[in-house]
Amino acid sequence: MLDDATARETVVAAADRLFYARGVQSVGMDAVRSEAGVPLKRIYALFRSKEDLVVAVLALRTKQWADGVERAAAGAGSPRERILAVFDFLDAWFREDGFRGCAFINSFGELGATSPRIADAVREHKESFRDHLLALVREAGLPDAVAVQVVLLVEGAQTTAAITHDADVARQARQAAAALLDAA
Amino acid sequence: MLDDATARETVVAAADRLFYARGVQSVGMDAVRSEAGVPLKRIYALFRSKEDLVVAVLALRTKQWADGVERAAAGAGSPRERILAVFDFLDAWFREDGFRGCAFINSFGELGATSPRIADAVREHKESFRDHLLALVREAGLPDAVAVQVVLLVEGAQTTAAITHDADVARQARQAAAALLDAA
DNA sequence: ACGGTGAGAGAACGGTCGTTCTCTCGTGGG
DNA sequence: CCCACGAGAGAACGACCGTTCTCTCACCGT
Numbered sequence: 468m469l470d471d472a473t474a475r476e477t478v479v480a481a482a483d484r485l486f487y488a489r490g491v492q493s494v495g496m497d498a499v500r501s502e503a504g505v506p507l508k509r510i511y512a513l514f515r516s517k518e519d520l521v522v523a524v525l526a527l528r529t530k531q532w533a534d535g536v537e538r539a540a541a542g543a544g545s546p547r548e549r550i551l552a553v554f555d556f557l558d559a560w561f562r563e564d565g566f567r568g569c570a571f572i573n574s575f576g577e578l579g580a581t582s583p584r585i586a587d588a589v590r591e592h593k594e595s596f597r598d599h600l601l602a603l604v605r606e607a608g609l610p611d612a613v614a615v616q617v618v619l620l621v622e623g624a625q626t627t628a629a630i631t632h633d634a635d636v637a638r639q640a641r642q643a644a645a646a647l648l649d650a651a
Numbered sequence: 652m653l654d655d656a657t658a659r660e661t662v663v664a665a666a667d668r669l670f671y672a673r674g675v676q677s678v679g680m681d682a683v684r685s686e687a688g689v690p691l692k693r694i695y696a697l698f699r700s701k702e703d704l705v706v707a708v709l710a711l712r713t714k715q716w717a718d719g720v721e722r723a724a725a726g727a728g729s730p731r732e733r734i735l736a737v738f739d740f741l742d743a744w745f746r747e748d749g750f751r752g753c754a755f756i757n758s759f760g761e762l763g764a765t766s767p768r769i770a771d772a773v774r775e776h777k778e779s780f781r782d783h784l785l786a787l788v789r790e791a792g793l794p795d796a797v798a799v800q801v802v803l804l805v806e807g808a809q810t811t812a813a814i815t816h817d818a819d820v821a822r823q824a825r826q827a828a829a830a831l832l833d834a835a
Numbered sequence: 836a837c838g839g840t841g842a843g844a845g846a847a848c849g850g851t852c853g854t855t856c857t858c859t860c861g862t863g864g865g
Numbered sequence: 866c867c868c869a870c871g872a873g874a875g876a877a878c879g880a881c882c883g884t885t886c887t888c889t890c891a892c893c894g895t
Contacts, residue, residue, distance in 0.1 A: 468842065489764050492676045496883060506843050507884085517883065572810050573760030579814075580673050580751060593814050615811075615820065616827040620800075623807030626756050627799075630763075630777050636799065643800040646834040647827055652872065680853060690873050691854085701853065 469505070475513050475523075478503045483524045487570050491521055491577055518582055521574065525588040528570050532592070535560070536599065546607035547648055550600065550617060554641035557624055561634035568629025572622070596621075613651045620644050653689070659697050659707075662687045667708045671754050675705055675761055702766055705758065709772040712754050716776070719744070720783070730791035731832055734784065734801060738825035741808055745818035752813025756806070780805075797835045804828050 469477065481503035485494040496517060500507045514520045539556035540549040560566060567573070571589045579586040601614040624640035627633070653661065665687035669678040680701060684691050698704045723740035724733040744750060751757070755773045763770040785798040808824035811817070 490761050492761070492882095493765050495881075497881095507845085508843075508886090511884070567764060568760060572756065572814075575760075575814055576752060576757030577674050577676070577761040581677050590814055593811070612823060612826070615823050616804075616830075619804050619807030619811060619820065619824050619827060621807065622810045623803030623805065626806045626810060627777070627803060630756075630759055630774055636803065639796060639799050640803050642796070643803060643831055646800075647830055650830040650834055676852095679851075681851095691875085692856090692873075695854070 471513065474505055474509060478505050478510055478513060478520070479523050479527050481505075482520050483527060483570075486521065486524055487567060487573075488565060491517075491574060518584060521578070521582075522584055522588050525571065525574065525585070525592065529588075529592045529595070532596070533599075536596075546603050550603050550607065550648065551641055551644060553600075553617075553621060554624070554637050554644060557621065557628075557640070558634065558637035561624075561628040561637050566629065566634075569622070569625040572626060593618075607648070609648065609651045613647060616647050617644050620647075655697065658689055658693060662689050662694055662697060662704070663707050663711050665689075666704050667711060667754075670705065670708055671751060671757075672749060675701075675758060702768060705762070705766075706768055706772050709755065709758065709769070709776065713772075713776045713779070716780070717783075720780075730787050734787050734791065734832065735825055735828060737784075737801075737805060738808070738821050738828060741805065741812075741824070742818065742821035745808075745812040745821050750813065750818075753806070753809040756810060777802075791832070793832065793835045797831060800831050801828050804831075 468474075478499065482494075482499045485498055485502055496507060496510065499520070500510060503510070510520070514523065535556050536553055539552040543549040543552045571592050574585055575589040579589060597614060597618050600617055601611060604611065604614040604617070620640045620643050624636050628636045652658075662683065666678075666683045669682055669686055680691060680694065683704070684694060687694070694704070698707065719740050720737055723736040727733045727736045755776050758769055759773040763773060781798060781802050784801055785795060788795065788798040788801070804824045804827055808820050812820045
């Protein structure tokens with residue numbers, strides 16, 4: 468038998484794939500079971516409910532997002548370049564097969580009204596990203612307001628790319644962000 | 652008995668309220684029936700399926716969005732002011748009770764992967780708004796690229812306002828848009 | 836070698852969904 | 866006055882959901 472930690476990871480990764488591709492409510496727990504290859508009994512020993520599993524999936528996505536943003540920023544020198552590197556990260560992501568927008572925005576739209584725990588998880592994720600950007604903006608010696616402006620471009624790029632299937636919006640968002648940084 | 656046209660309007664308006672507040676899949680057809688006060692049999696005579704009803708709801712929202720944008724622009728003089736008026740429209744909307752983000756983005760995240768018709772309706776709505784903005788941008792004598800930049804701010808403002816419950820992002824998005832118009 | 840522990844597979848359960856059907860009853864024409 | 870029509874209310878239906886339970890069997894210490 469797999470130990471609890473790796474079983475958890477397997478289930479969360481499988482659920483993430485399915486939830487992201489089809490939406491949460493369109494995926495039954497039987498499908499998660501099949502995708503993960505972990506018995507339903509075990510899944511319910513690891514997660515009290517489907518809602519718990521969704522929260523765990525969002526926690527995974529939060530870590531992946533933070534890692535991706537950090538890795539993209541690694542090659543950049545100035546704070547300004549580290550801010551703009553976020554859009555290079557988006558660019559690569561938008562081009563991935565099966566890109567379907569921001570999992571947090573999608574989950575919020577689907578379940579935010581009925582599940583406070585999921586709504587909170589989404590809010591915390593977005594707040595932590597805004598805080599990260601705020602730190603970079605301050606490092607760059609720019610006014611705080613710029614951070615929110617960049618956040619708006621990042622969010623807008625994600626939803627627009629998802630709906631239009633046009634990965635080029637990442638480049639356009641980057642140019643807009645650069646213009647806003649220059650203007651500030 | 653209500654004639655077909657008004658019965659249709661009643662059902663679509665009721666479904667819109669419920670779907671927007673709770674998400675589509677969280678609302679059963681019985682709830683639509685209660686909210687509208689129209690018998691289930693009648694609803695299924697007017698709409699072939701729940702999916703048809705969702706498409707009709709999105710069509711209503713498309714018209715309301717176009718009307719709202721046009722009304723906000725009515726008081727503005729220059730093309731530039733008509734572009735920025737979109738954000739005043741957003742500001743008022745974000746402050747409404749029960750604001751829960753863009754119904755199109757929410758529906759797309761929830762059902763876009765499983766219902767091509769809904770995905771198409773969302774895409775068409777977003778494209779028509781981008782085209783509208785593109786026309787204004789050209790009237791203002793600005794490069795086409797600015798239209799997409801403004802679209803990104805509009806989309807970003809909607810999702811961010813929904814998640815953070817902070818209506819002030821409309822003002823911040825307006826300032827960012829003004830800066831981008833100036834820079835172009 | 837063997838009995839017990841616990842894991843896996845999937846059936847079962849109660850509930851809800853979208854959709855259709857049945858039954859009742861008010862109404863309008865002859 | 867009566868009958869046929871159609872509309873309304875809600876039961877019924879089959880499918881599927883999240884969650885739990887049952888049964889089987891492989892594996893372990895002694």
